[in-house]
Amino acid sequence: MSRHQRALPPLLALLTVASAVAWAIARLLA
């Protein structure tokens, strides 16, 4: 129960990485 309660949402990690990649690409193109 305790372990389940502290699960990290995979979608949040995925979105964070995706936004980091998008920002890096925008910086390179600018």
Place this chain on the structure above:
Amino acid sequence: MTLFGLASLPVLRATARERGPSFMPAALAVLLALSGALTAGGSQGAGDSVTNAFSSIFLVALTMALGAGLIADEIDSGHVQLVLLRPITRAEWYGGRFLGASLALTVAVAASWLAGALAVLLRHGRLDLSWALSLPLVVVQGVAWLSVLAALSVVLRRWMNVAALLLAFMVVGFGSLMLPLVLRRPELVQQCWAVVAYLHPQDATPILQAIRGHTRPDLSPFLFDLLWALGAWLVGVLLLNGREIAKRRA
């Protein structure tokens, strides 16, 4: 009832209802809407209603009022312990708190944005693309700051998250001006500011200016704000997962 495992919807709804209509945020939201209506249609066009300096003051104050003690209040009161008896994860509870406050902020900004649009339509009769884009840009920027406040609220008590942010703002601002003076190298000021620009969510309004000037906009400030919003959210969840939330008797 969760939003893709990111946020608990009942917590989100309860937070938006609790935070939004309380006195300070509601008063600031009304001032923001008035500011939007009164300042729209200046030299900068319709998109200016939520991005001009006057509206920004209310927006910053509103973000602080919504973010003060966002997480800490629930932990200190022991309320979170009761909520977590239900089958929701800590991340879902945190996401509900954060997105609930973000929803209240979005409603206030949208009201100001629409009030500005109404004022411009009455005066000039048309709206432009920069007006349409000003809402998502300003909302994401505000939510990024709210996300930082929420993450700080996991480890700091009551409204100390706002105090810590203001203190950091002053220390970094003062330091980036004083350090080049102390080192007797005034040319370092520019480099200091260039570094400081990455230490916080960035101002996204140059994108609107580029669109008004019909040049290709650099979208990186918007994406950087998005990264801050999501990154601080992730850090906040990790901090909450590592925190003891049980109230102990002294």
